[in-house]
Amino acid sequence: MEVLVRPGDSFWYYSQVFSMPLPLIEDSNPDIDPLRLIAGTPVQIPGYITETYVVQPNDSFWSIANRYQSTVEQVQLLNPNILPNQLQIGQTITVPIRVSQFVVDDPGQYTYEKMQQDLNQLLTIYPFLRREQIGQSVLGKDIDEIQIGRGQKTVHVNGSFHANEWITTPVLMRFINEYALSLTNGRPVRGLFLLPFYQTVNLSVVPMVNPDGVNLVIQGADAAGDRKEEVLAINSQQADFSQWKANIRGVDLNNQYPALWEVEAERKPTSPAPRDFPGTSPLTEPEAIAMADLAKTRNFARMSALHTQGKVIYWGFQNLEPPEAEQLANEFSRVSGFTPIRFIDSYAGYKDWFIQEFRRPGFTIELGLGTNPLPVEQFPEMYEETLGILLANLYMP
Secondary structure, X not given: OEEEOOOOOOHHHHHHHOOOOHHHHHHHOOOOOOOOOOOOOEEEOOOEEEEEEEOOOOOOHHHHHHHOOOOHHHHHHHOOOOOHHHOOOOOEEEEEEEOOOOOOOOOOOOOXXXXXXXXXXXXXXXXXXXXXXXXXXXXXXXEEEEEEOOOOEEEEEXXXXXXXXXOHHHXXXXXXXXXXXXXXXXXXXXXXXXXHHHHHEEEEEEOXXXXXXXXXXXXXXXXXXXXXXXXXXXXXXXXXOOXXXXXXXXOOHHHOOOOOHHHHHHHOOOOOOOOOOOOOOOOOOHHHHHHHHHHHXXXXXXXXXXXXXOOEEEOOOXXXXXXXXXXXXXXXXXXXXXXXXXXXXXXXXXXXXXXXXXXXXXXXXXXXXXXXXXXXXXXXXXXXXXXXXXXXXXXOO
């Protein structure tokens, strides 16, 4: 929501009028010097949307504010050119509405386009969220990273490395939404007020690593565009792509990293396939490269990759993980009920490479139970179980 600066206004004043933490207003307006506010400058107020109201007989700013659970001061700020004592019937008034409900409210068939629609809404309502395009998929779709927070320590989480595990994307999108709602409404999540973590942690989220593959699973071969015949050939001419894990070129993005890649290459498919083909060499795919570059750029303190299924937490790789990784895995287990497992006979994954490259905690977290793609009916339970892990990712040292 936008207000125009008046002489004497300040960010602190806006934070008082709208009951909004000052850091959120500052971060929603990164290009404005709060000590040099110029009258007429538009300022973004997070956590609000606006609605147009048509003045009725006997209306006043006070009655209109009451109707919308607002305040007279808020209404005046949004209508600086309207005199409160000269309202006219039929006149339009802009009123503020505090957002208190989820924007991300439909996890079903969660395509790339659906994610973009939700992201655009979230960024409009919560401009303190920051979006970066970290790369593009084979088909040219932007791979988005969302950052939340102003802390020096950056922690990272991602979803949908594997196409038919797309339900991990709405899990992360819902968490971004819940985090923003908690910050702007001052309400706790599982007893935790999140503003202190906003101040000390920078959360990095890539909700959909593999957008081409996700759309292929949900929408079928037409989602491949010019590569339709290619993906049909890889899929043995089957129209059902529900078992497809790879990117659009038939490369398994979570087998793409130089962390014992050669072990996987010897025992996995040697040509493009719906799953498990590690590519002709490490880091050939633009999605995998984008994620590797991101880790190098952001200097993550730790990393978690959400997958499905199994309700387990994999946290080790070749004894290269630091001692605190076990402590983190045990806390993730405590708050989720998932089983921590240190080693598994699987290599070349993003978690493996992250541990090897940086000697920092990395986790592959398998949500839910059943056969991929997991039914969307599992989403509420899956989200509640994963919420504890995502919160622990903020509060653990």
